[in-house]
Amino acid sequence: MSAKPESDYDVIVCGGGAGGIGAALGAAQAGARVLLVEKYGFLGGAATTSNVLAYCGFFQQGPDPIKAVGGVADLVLDELRRLGLDCAPFCSPTTQNWIILLEPEAVKLALDRVLAAHGVTVLLHTRVAAATRTAERLQSVTLAGMDGRRRVVAESFIDATGDANLSLIAGLPCRTGNDMGHLQAVSGPIRVGGLDTSVPIDRTAIIEAFREYNKTGAYPTAREDGGIFTQVPRTGDMWWMMYDHALPDLSSESFTRAEQAARAAAQDYVEVLRNRVPGFENAYLSQTGPQIGIRESRHPAARYELTGEDLLTGRQRPDGVAKAAWPIEDHAVAGKPVYRPIGGDGYADIPLDCLRAKGLDNLYFAGRTIGADAAAYASIRVMGTAFATGEAAGRAAARNAA
Numbered sequence: 001m002s003a004k005p006e007s008d009y010d011v012i013v014c015g016g017g018a019g020g021i022g023a024a025l026g027a028a029q030a031g032a033r034v035l036l037v038e039k040y041g042f043l044g045g046a047a048t049t050s051n052v053l054a055y056c057g058f059f060q061q062g063p064d065p066i067k068a069v070g071g072v073a074d075l076v077l078d079e080l081r082r083l084g085l086d087c088a089p090f091c092s093p094t095t096q097n098w099i100i101l102l103e104p105e106a107v108k109l110a111l112d113r114v115l116a117a118h119g120v121t122v123l124l125h126t127r128v129a130a131a132t133r134t135a136e137r138l139q140s141v142t143l144a145g146m147d148g149r150r151r152v153v154a155e156s157f158i159d160a161t162g163d164a165n166l167s168l169i170a171g172l173p174c175r176t177g178n179d180m181g182h183l184q185a186v187s188g189p190i191r192v193g194g195l196d197t198s199v200p201i202d203r204t205a206i207i208e209a210f211r212e213y214n215k216t217g218a219y220p221t222a223r224e225d226g227g228i229f230t231q232v233p234r235t236g237d238m239w240w241m242m243y244d245h246a247l248p249d250l251s252s253e254s255f256t257r258a259e260q261a262a263r264a265a266a267q268d269y270v271e272v273l274r275n276r277v278p279g280f281e282n283a284y285l286s287q288t289g290p291q292i293g294i295r296e297s298r299h300p301a302a303r304y305e306l307t308g309e310d311l312l313t314g315r316q317r318p319d320g321v322a323k324a325a326w327p328i329e330d331h332a333v334a335g336k337p338v339y340r341p342i343g344g345d346g347y348a349d350i351p352l353d354c355l356r357a358k359g360l361d362n363l364y365f366a367g368r369t370i371g372a373d374a375a376a377y378a379s380i381r382v383m384g385t386a387f388a389t390g391e392a393a394g395r396a397a398a399r400n401a402a
């Protein structure tokens with residue numbers, strides 16, 4: 001396949017997170033000429049922008065890790081293995097779910113390499129800023145980079161921006177949060193360095209230390225269980241998710257408050273560890289994410305919204321193009337996640353219509369932009385599932401462009 005004479009590319013993918021990577025690789029494997037545009041200077045989405053250092057959704061839940069996602073995601077895992085990560089299924093002691101532990105520098109490099117090997121053109125430091133369309137089709141996007149703006153034409157487009165930024169500028173109706181406009185909490189996962197790795201991490205001591213801190217501390221945590229923690233592969237750092245923050249709306253003011261509070265809380269929390277938890281006497285804050293972790297923002301109008309019922313019953317269907325296998329993990333209340341298992345055979349099919357924009361023939365969704373109600377969204381947003389919906393969107397977009 002080659003771009004039609006009037007088009008610069010067959011498929012333009014907006015956003016370089018798991019959804020966008022899956023989409024770009026899926027479209028490239030289907031023979032499309034693909035451009036991927038990412039506003040940061042590196043790929044990876046939440047894994048590299050927000051310290052989300054585990055791929056969830058690759059496996060069904062249960063005593064053994066049964067694979068739910070393969071395809072182009074396996075190319076990424078293979079590249080990570082070449083860089084020294086073992087990528088073996090790891091059962092989280094906190095949630096009993098199967099995950100793959102990540103180290104962000106390996107993720108960045110692996111994604112650069114795998115996209116290059118598949119001939120995908122990548123533009124970093126470039127934001128999708130505007131779009132032109134007819135009533136039924138997107139025609140072009142305007143890219144804003146260091147050197148100004150340029151208009152790029154393609155046959156198909158994929159919104160993998162997480163926050164539905166392409167859909168928004170294309171004038172597609174979007175819902176914010178759930179039906180009531182309520183957003184899942186944001187969180188600030190951090191890395192803690194300098195701990196004595198010969199001392200097992202004492203969850204009870206952490207719980208006790210934060211019970212004390214919460215009495216007078218400036219940033220009381222709603223997590224009463226010591227938070228979720230693991231070791232960052234290839235390092236002695238602890239990955240720790242302990243700070244959650246209710247997000248009232250999508251205003252810049254609210255995001256500014258959330259970012260600033262998360263930063264200050266991170267300093268306080270590491271000091272609490274240092275002063276009160278054995279093994280952390282020399283601990284320091286190694287890293288906050290480049291930005292806070294945003295679980296939910298806008299949902300663009302799709303042709304079908306996957307429902308919580310689809311997941312709870314493990315609904316399988318002939319038009320399924322990807323599997324949702326991660327439990328419904330609802331963060332409606334900050335610091336109090338609620339998990340509900342997938343029913344049936346342990347996964348539900350995601351139909352192609354979840355990946356298609358309502359009313360626009362050549363706009364597709366990948367990752368957390370796909371059509372889903374509030375309950376289903378709390379499952380499908382994880383990165384393993386995002387690779388799978390991305391791959392399916394990429395293949396469909398390439399077919400549409402042919």
Ligand SMILES: Cc1cc2nc3c(=O)[nH]c(=O)nc-3n(C[C@H](O)[C@H](O)[C@H](O)COP(=O)(O)OP(=O)(O)OC[C@H]3O[C@@H](n4cnc5c(N)ncnc54)[C@H](O)[C@@H]3O)c2cc1C
Pocket residue numbers: 014015016017018019020037038039040043044045046047049050052053054055056057126127128129160161162163165166186187188189292293294295366367368369381382383384386
């Ligand atoms: C605190 C927290 C913890 C989580 N824990 C886990 C976990 O342990 N495991 C897991 O699998 N999932 C987890 N998730 C969910 C998961 O990280 C996200 O839902 C997932 O990253 C979605 O992938 P995506 O590709 O759709 O979006 P994102 O990862 O958000 O990627 C979107 C990309 O698009 C780019 N972008 C946005 N707008 C533009 C634009 N206009 N132009 C160009 N580029 C743009 C962004 O910079 C970003 O790189 C967590 C989320 C949070 C917030």
